[in-house]
Amino acid sequence: MKRHAQVLLLVLTGLGLLHAALFSDLCLRYVKEGLRPLLIASGVLLLLLGLAGAALDRTAPEADAHAHGHDHSTAPRIAWLLFLPALSLLLYAPPALGAYTASHANNKAVPKEQRFDPLPATVPLPMTLTDFTARVQQDGAQAIKGRSIRMTGFVTPVGQGGGWYLTRIIFTCCAADSQSVKVRMYGTSVLPANTWVAVTGTWHPEGRLGTKSATAALDVHRTERISPPVNAYTDDLPITPS
Amino acid sequence: MNKTDELVGVAEEVALVAPAGHQGRRVTGRPLPVVIVTTVGSVAVLSLTGVGWLNQPAVAAWRTVCLAITLQALPFLLLGTVLSGAINAFVPADLFTRILPRRPALAVPVAGVAGVVLPGCECASVPVASSLIRRGVTPSAAFAFLLSAPAINPIVLTATAVAFPGNPAMVAARLLASLVTAAAMGWLWLWLGREEWLRPSVRHTGHRSGHSRRREFRLGFQHDFLHAGGFLVLGAMAAATFNVAVPRSVLDTFSGSPWLSVLFLAALAVLLAVCSEADAFVAASLTGFSPTARLVFMVVGPMVDLKLIALQAGTFGRSFAVRFSTATTLVAVAAGVLIGGALL
Numbered sequence: 351m352k353r354h355a356q357v358l359l360l361v362l363t364g365l366g367l368l369h370a371a372l373f374s375d376l377c378l379r380y381v382k383e384g385l386r387p388l389l390i391a392s393g394v395l396l397l398l399l400g401l402a403g404a405a406l407d408r409t410a411p412e413a414d415a416h417a418h419g420h421d422h423s424t425a426p427r428i429a430w431l432l433f434l435p436a437l438s439l440l441l442y443a444p445p446a447l448g449a450y451t452a453s454h455a456n457n458k459a460v461p462k463e464q465r466f467d468p469l470p471a472t473v474p475l476p477m478t479l480t481d482f483t484a485r486v487q488q489d490g491a492q493a494i495k496g497r498s499i500r501m502t503g504f505v506t507p508v509g510q511g512g513g514w515y516l517t518r519i520i521f522t523c524c525a526a527d528s529q530s531v532k533v534r535m536y537g538t539s540v541l542p543a544n545t546w547v548a549v550t551g552t553w554h555p556e557g558r559l560g561t562k563s564a565t566a567a568l569d570v571h572r573t574e575r576i577s578p579p580v581n582a583y584t585d586d587l588p589i590t591p592s
Numbered sequence: 593m594n595k596t597d598e599l600v601g602v603a604e605e606v607a608l609v610a611p612a613g614h615q616g617r618r619v620t621g622r623p624l625p626v627v628i629v630t631t632v633g634s635v636a637v638l639s640l641t642g643v644g645w646l647n648q649p650a651v652a653a654w655r656t657v658c659l660a661i662t663l664q665a666l667p668f669l670l671l672g673t674v675l676s677g678a679i680n681a682f683v684p685a686d687l688f689t690r691i692l693p694r695r696p697a698l699a700v701p702v703a704g705v706a707g708v709v710l711p712g713c714e715c716a717s718v719p720v721a722s723s724l725i726r727r728g729v730t731p732s733a734a735f736a737f738l739l740s741a742p743a744i745n746p747i748v749l750t751a752t753a754v755a756f757p758g759n760p761a762m763v764a765a766r767l768l769a770s771l772v773t774a775a776a777m778g779w780l781w782l783w784l785g786r787e788e789w790l791r792p793s794v795r796h797t798g799h800r801s802g803h804s805r806r807r808e809f810r811l812g813f814q815h816d817f818l819h820a821g822g823f824l825v826l827g828a829m830a831a832a833t834f835n836v837a838v839p840r841s842v843l844d845t846f847s848g849s850p851w852l853s854v855l856f857l858a859a860l861a862v863l864l865a866v867c868s869e870a871d872a873f874v875a876a877s878l879t880g881f882s883p884t885a886r887l888v889f890m891v892v893g894p895m896v897d898l899k900l901i902a903l904q905a906g907t908f909g910r911s912f913a914v915r916f917s918t919a920t921t922l923v924a925v926a927a928g929v930l931i932g933g934a935l936l
Contacts, residue, residue, distance in 0.1 A: 356818060363821075370663070380660035388667035395670060399814055406807070428822030428906065435662045435825060442646070444656040450649035454839050459877045461757075522751075523870030525660035526835055529877050543649075 351429050353407060359432055360400030366439035367393030376439065378581045379446040381524045446582045447525050449506040449543035452517045458529035460484050466493065474498040474550045478585045479518050479531040483566040486553060490560045494553055499568065502548045502576060502588040505541045506532065514540050516549060516568070518585045531585055534567035546578045548588055650836060658825075658832035661899065664867055665715040665824055672716030673820065676723035677813040681805050688729045696730045700778030703733035704771055707740030714742035714868055714894050715824065718903045719816055725790075732785065736778035739920065742868040742894040743770035752890065755872035761935050762887065766872075769891045769931040773924045780919060791909030823906035827899025831865030834898070838863065847880035857885045858925050861893035868894035884932030891928040896921050 351359070370376040371389035381389070438444070460480055466489045469475060477485075477499050485494045503516040515532040536554050541547060551570040557563035579586070645651060692699040710717060721738035725731050742748065744767055756762040838860075846856040857878065866874050871893040875886040896917045905913035 351818070356814065359818065360814070367663075367666070377663065380656060380663050385664065385667065389663065392667045392670050396817075399810070399817075402810060403814065407811075426819050426822065426906075428826065429818035431822045431825040432818065435659055438655065438659060444646075444652050444659060447653060447656055448649075451653050451836075454836075457877075459879050521870070522873040523867045524664035526657050526664070526831065526864065527866045527870040527874050529874075 351427060353403070356429070357400050357404045359429065359436070360396050360403065362436040362440065363432060364393045364395070364397030364400060366436040367396065370439045370443070375580050376443050378583070379443070379525070382521075383581065385524075446578075447519050447528055448504060449517065451528060452504075452506045452515070452519055452530040452532065453509070455519070455528055455530045458520055458531050460487070460531075463488055466491065469493050469497065474500040476500045476587045478587055479503060479516065479533050479566075480585050482533060482568075483531065486559065486564045486566050487562055488560065492559045495559060496552060498550060498552055498571070500548060500550045500588050501533065501568070502546070502586075503533075504578070504582075505543055505545045505547060506530075507540055507543055508534075512540060516547070519583055520585055521583055525583075528583070532566075534565060536567060536569050538570045538573050541573070541575075546576050547573050548576050549573050654832050654836045657835045658828050661828035661831055661865060661867075662825055665828070665899065666821070669715040669719070669820055669824055670817065672719040673813055673817045675716070676719035676816060677809050679720070679723040679727060680812055681809040683727065686728070688724060688727055692729065692733060696732050696782055697779065699730055699733040700736045700782070701771075701775045703729075704736040704740040704774040704778065707737050707742075707744055707774065708746070710737075710741040710745060714897075714900055715820075715903065717741040718900070718907050719820060722907045731787075731790065732778040732781040735781055735916070736774045739777055739895045740770055740774035743774070743891070748868050748872075748894070751869050752872040755876040762883065765887050765931050765935040766890050768935070769887060769924075769927045770894070772931065773891060773895065773920070773927045776923050776927065777916075777920055780923070789909070789912040789915060791912070819906055820903055823902040824899060827865065827897075827902030830898040830902070831863065834863040835865075843878065844880060847878075850882055850885075853881050853885040854888050854925065854929060857881060857889040858892045858921060858928075861889045862897050862921065864893075865897040865899045866893060883936040884929060887932040887936060888925055888928035892921060892924045895924055 367389050370380075371386050371393065377386060377389055458480070460483045463484050466485065475497055479501060482494075482499060482501060501516060503518045506515045506517040508514060514535050516535055517533075518531045519528050520531065521528040534554070535549060535551075537551070538549075549568065549570050550572040551568040553559065554565070554567035554569045556565045556567060646655070693702055707717075710720065717738050720741075721734045724734040724737065749763055749767060752763045752766055753760070843856075846852050861871070864874075871890055875889045878886055878889070881889075901913050901917050904916065908916075
């Protein structure tokens with residue numbers, strides 16, 4: 351790889367990182383919010399490196415190369431691969447993970463709760479998918495019985511049978527370690543995959559509430575489309591309509 | 593977006609890099625006509641087929657995971673490259689030989705424990721280990737450091753404690769099994785390792801009089817980053833392929849048998865290339881598996897995975913990477929099973 355190609359590669363990678371982390375929220379499709387400062391620092395570093403190379407290495411790189419029989423002004427050809435992520439970020443960034451991954455990924459382990467606080471009296475009650483699953487399968491007091499629940503997530507169609515799951519994808523480090531939380535929805539028609547929705551409904555009675563035999567499922571009374579959140583990889587409470 | 597063309601080129605590139613370095617020849621850039629033909633060709637292919645196939649759910653997921661692994665690793669790779677460049681340009685040659693015990697057999701466990709000081713994931717440790725060897729540290733000690741650093745640093749151990757609440761034995765077992773594996777691999781290299789498996793470094797070592805230190809540092813840094821970065825993208829592509837292609841329902845098939853489940857999770861750790869700071873959470877989600885199998889997943893993951901093998905092949909040469917990764921996997925599985933059996 352020649353010197354001008356290296357400069358171009360460093361500058362493009364730097365710009366790609368800055369575009370994804372500083373000028374937009376693109377990076378949240380792939381990594382955690384916490385990595386953003388590191389990505390910005392890396393982008394600045396690579397950009398400076400490229401500009402320094404363009405400005406300083408004009409003078410006699412040949413003489414320097416011959417001096418110790420090794421030439422830093424060429425880089426191995428494998429480096430061409432770095433153009434792919436750089437251009438991908440700048441021109442054609444892939445979307446956040448969605449229904450395809452959720453239908454293949456393993457379900458996140460719902461943590462064991464020691465005890466459950468009494469549920470607030472709000473109607474409908476906003477809940478996260480994880481909390482809902484824990485309440486249904488672990489709360490012996492059955493506080494959730496008959497309550498109207500509101501949750502948000504995206505649509506993952508169930509394989510052949512029709513029907514769909516309300517879904518959230520969560521990861522700890524980057525999109526490579528994603529896990530999903532799914533709650534089965536009953537009583538509405540299937541929406542297109544990856545549509546973000548807010549649903550309101552009551553627990554779908556199947557199995558014994560408060561034990562492992564109970565399924566995390568909801569009889570839906572109302573569905574409305576919502577715009578996808580900026581950071582899709584969280585299991586957030588739905589924003590309560592005012 | 594010339595993925596297909598690039599992928600065809602990859603095999604040939606990997607094959608070329610090692611012999612070219614071996615002869616001390618310059619690896620020259622792709623000639624301009626080839627670049628033009630490739631670019632025009634891929635533009636033509638894209639305009640004929642459209643960009644629709646890039647948005648197929650599976651292809652889009654592959655691109656997302658590939659980009660995610662690259663982005664996640666890039667800052668740590670840069671950190672490792674900066675450290676490695678700084679060690680090369682500014683640290684006196686005899687510093688490490690003075691600090692480490694003189695006998696290599698003693699230097700190995702010391703270097704293994706020293707892995708605690710490099711916070712971050714596995715991508716940072718490869719360039720650092722390479723620069724340690726160039727600075728005269730015995731390779732066995734540098735390899736013990738390479739293996740232990742991503743597995744036993746405080747960030748990773750804290751993440752493990754969070755992922756397995758109320759189960760401190762898991763953290764202890766992970767720390768112990770990783771240290772044992774790192775030290776065992778260092779000693780194994782002392783016993784059986786041969787210098788000629790390592791690619792002879794074409795780099796000059798250390799600071800040379802008459803050259804500007806800052807310029808040397810910058811050019812060395814740029815060279816190392818471009819080199820390792822290319823291999824990182826290659827590893828990310830391979831890992832993303834398995835990540836998207838292996839359906840998780842396969843997991844349930846193996847969780848029943850204790851021995852198969854250990855081997856299966858070890859293989860999964862290699863193929864998925866989950867960052868060492870996150871693998872504890874993935875292990876925690878594999879609820880059908882025995883604690884020992886999950887421990888093996890967390891011991892193998894930071895030491896051997898597709899992106900690491902690619903990085904090591906780029907840094908130390910292919911013949912080294914193949915032998916070293918195979919041996920490390922075997923030792924790590926054995927250490928995980930023994931210590932898991934005793935503690936969990």
